[in-house]
Amino acid sequence: MSTSRDFILTVEGLTVSFDGFKAVNDLSLYLEHNEIRVIIGPNGAGKTTVLDLICGKTRATDGAIRFKGQELTRMKEHQIVRSGVGRKFQNPSIYDDLTVFENLEVSYPRGRSVMGALAFRRDQQVLDAVHEVAETIFLADQLDCRADLLSHGQKQWLEIGMLLIQKPDLLMLDEPVAGMSVAERKKTAELLKVITRDHTVLVIEHDMQFVGDIADRVTVMHQGQVLSEGSLAHVKADPKVVEVYLGH
Ligand SMILES: Nc1ncnc2c1ncn2[C@@H]1O[C@H](COP(=O)(O)OP(=O)(O)OP(=O)(O)O)[C@@H](O)[C@H]1O
Numbered sequence: 001m002s003t004s005r006d007f008i009l010t011v012e013g014l015t016v017s018f019d020g021f022k023a024v025n026d027l028s029l030y031l032e033h034n035e036i037r038v039i040i041g042p043n044g045a046g047k048t049t050v051l052d053l054i055c056g057k058t059r060a061t062d063g064a065i066r067f068k069g070q071e072l073t074r075m076k077e078h079q080i081v082r083s084g085v086g087r088k089f090q091n092p093s094i095y096d097d098l099t100v101f102e103n104l105e106v107s108y109p110r111g112r113s114v115m116g117a118l119a120f121r122r123d124q125q126v127l128d129a130v131h132e133v134a135e136t137i138f139l140a141d142q143l144d145c146r147a148d149l150l151s152h153g154q155k156q157w158l159e160i161g162m163l164l165i166q167k168p169d170l171l172m173l174d175e176p177v178a179g180m181s182v183a184e185r186k187k188t189a190e191l192l193k194v195i196t197r198d199h200t201v202l203v204i205e206h207d208m209q210f211v212g213d214i215a216d217r218v219t220v221m222h223q224g225q226v227l228s229e230g231s232l233a234h235v236k237a238d239p240k241v242v243e244v245y246l247g248h
Pocket residue numbers: 018023041042043044045046047048049050
């Protein structure tokens with residue numbers, strides 16, 4: 001039986017109300033170190049809002065979010081990032097006119113702004129980190145390529161790399177394989193498996209093939225609440241899940 005000390009992230013009673021509408025309603029979630037958790041559920045279930053609440057983009061109306069023993073609900077977004085939470089949004093936010101190398105370099109934690117990062121000495125530590133991450137995200141041969149010339153999938157990987165180079169303990173990805181080819185989806189699944197050696201990953205995804213490839217556990221959300229949770233096989237067999245999500 002786990003104790004609360006085993007969880008890297010503990011979310012309890014999380015609620016947010018938008019003009020009286022509870023987009024997230026008394027939600028609890030417990031993530032273990034190095035697990036890949038996937039949140040699935042119909043459109044409007046509140047999945048993205050949960051990530052917004054964890055990363056501090058949206059303020060909770062009620063509830064607690066504990067990450068590595070720290071309470072996040074009162075912290076500012078940049079403090080939450082510094083505490084080790086990395087968040088990838090649906091549309092990649094990469095610098096189009098910089099190369100892959102430069103995109104990774106500016107994301108290195110010593111200089112977050114473009115000017116600041118380019119000004120500092122490219123010491124060995126930064127070079128090593130850039131090359132290591134480029135290898136992980138399958139872009140080692142594209143380091144000198146301008147980011148806007150990458151394929152859609154490669155752009156998504158680059159953005160994951162820009163998070164990885166900051167060494168977050170928790171990585172949150174909102175629909176990372178949307179718009180990707182089948183081959184790119186398979187490689188992204190491989191990538192996430194590698195990432196969880198050193199990180200905990202929270203993913204929102206609709207592609208059930210991909211969910212099956214990556215998920216340790218699945219949380220199904222519906223109307224702001226947890227409808228079902230467990231292995232993919234478990235939630236797939238849950239009649240409540242079939243009714244609201246998988247049945248159509
Ligand atoms: N800032 C906001 N203000 C008002 N309503 C919001 C806000 N953010 C989200 N909502 C509402 O909360 C509900 C949940 O939205 P959310 O984006 O979290 O759903 P989702 O599960 O991510 O859906 P999808 O699968 O379509 O991405 C929706 O009804 C949405 O309109």
